[in-house]
Each structure stands twice: as C-alpha cells, then as structure tokens.
Amino acid sequence: MAGGALGALAIIGIGRLSKKMRPAAVGVTKEGIAFKEWLIANYEKVKEDIEDIVAEAKHVHLKDLETEAETEKKEQDLLKKVEQMVEVALRQRSKKEEA
Structure with a gap:
C-alpha cells in the first residue's frame, strides 16, 4: 500500500508539490506505511x-x-477368543454324542 502511495507521489512529482501539499503527502505516505505494517503484523498472527x-x-x-x-x-482378540470357545464347545458336544 505504501508502495502505491509512493508511486502516486512519484508520478505527481515530489519536486513539484507546493509547500502546502508536502505535509499532506507526508501524512498519506505515513498512513500507507502504518497500514502496511499493520497488515504484515496481522498476517503473521493469522499465519x-x-x-x-x-x-x-x-x-x-x-x-x-x-x-x-x-x-x-x-x-480381533475378542473374535479369536470366541472362536476358541466355540471350538471347545463343539468338541465337548462331539465327545458327548460319541459317548
């Protein structure tokens, strides 16, 4: 932003500014610099x-x-335990049926 303000002043020609306009140009440039610094600070915080x-x-x-x-x-551990319990139960049932 400050670069834009400086560019505008360069186009106008700083040397051609009257003594009455110079303080206004300095003020605008100062505000542009302050805005740029504020923008950078907020960008870093958001980042x-x-x-x-x-x-x-x-x-x-x-x-x-x-x-x-x-x-x-x-x-998986629970399923293995259930599988083992079912196998044991089936073996026991098979033994009972054989006897």
Whole structure:
C-alpha cells in the first residue's frame, strides 16, 4: 500500500508539490506505511493461528488412528477368543454324542 502511495507521489512529482501539499503527502505516505505494517503484523498472527490449528489437527488425527488400531486389535482378540470357545464347545458336544 505504501508502495502505491509512493508511486502516486512519484508520478505527481515530489519536486513539484507546493509547500502546502508536502505535509499532506507526508501524512498519506505515513498512513500507507502504518497500514502496511499493520497488515504484515496481522498476517503473521493469522499465519501462526493457522499453523497451530493444522498441527493440532494432525495430532488429533494421529491419536484417532492409534485408537482405531487399538480397537481393531481388541476386536480381533475378542473374535479369536470366541472362536476358541466355540471350538471347545463343539468338541465337548462331539465327545458327548460319541459317548
């Protein structure tokens, strides 16, 4: 923004500005510089906030994957136990029927 203000002043010609216009031109340029600094400061803050959000989302995603893997392992273990119990029950029934 300040670059635009400076460019406009260059086109007008700083040397041609009257003594009455010079303070106004300085004020406009000063405000342009202040706006540029404000914009940069806010950009950095927003950028940091976004980086924090992305990092937190990655962490939560990894935790979800770990939880999902643990749940899947528990389900597999439970299914194996049920399978074993069914096999034992079938063997016992088979032995009773043979006897």
